Amino acid sequence: MSARRLDDESPDRLYTVTGGRSDAGDIELDLVSLVIAEFEPAPGMQSEHARILELCRRPIAIVELAAELRLPVSVVKILVSDLLDTGRLSLRRSARPAGKAQLPDMEILKQVLIGLESL
């Protein structure tokens, strides 16, 4: 596991990509929230937005987008929120409601167990 200074990777670029924002707005996005493109990239679109739409032709998780784009997760959340706000992307039925101490429901656990046993 590595912790390193962001200086090594052009903070200016991160700032530009997000327009200087550090908050993804009202939409609660989880690392495993799945998103899918509703439209093809449009000419003149910010290159990161266009790239996200390309990667989202099939459902994809936020964390996978971050890995593909080589951008920090929080930056990707901001970019994805932009596209959700304008309807170019849509959120699939969201992941389990957040709640650290909450136990998952039995139906989900049963499905997970069946899935794992058939690995």
Place this chain on the structure above:
Amino acid sequence: MDSRVSDPAVRAPLSDTATTGLKIVIVGGFGVGKTSLVGSVSEIHPLSTEEIMTQAGVGVDDVGQVRDKRTTTVAFDFGRITLNAENILYLFGAPGQERFWFLWDQLFAGSLGAIVLVDTRRLEESWYAIDRLEHHGMPFVVAVNRFEGQGPSLDQIRDALSLPPDVPLIDCDARLRESGKFVLITLVRHLTRLSERMP
């Protein structure tokens, strides 16, 4: 440990029917085998991504340096398992050290449960992780990655970690698919038992 971003053209996309992402987090010290465990069961080569570590997450030692705008990033690995048409299970390898705690909140929010991966030569590295998991009420199992055949028995390890008797403790070889699968199934069975106990 070396994980790279794969070529999207090669990496299989999710099915169009996928709707729900689920999470299980694997916590452990550096070099304990988290990425091996993720990779042993993942349908994709483990991917690495990173998150920005903000001032608040840097730790007590740095509070005196508020004017220092240093920002660091922390990398973490993940893999995935398509469980069925709708549900996709993501496995995250999370660094266990205290200074990475800020990342834990994001990883653990809404996750099914956790696996603490333990190296018997460095048991003390697991104390902090176990303590935090108990504090947050996050259900977990402990898997001992046996680098050598010998070492302390599971009973001795349970004592050393002060693990309650109802927390499953098992041996594993994080490199092997069957072993990784067994660890995950042990966690899910544990979660099922805990859920059954709820009124």
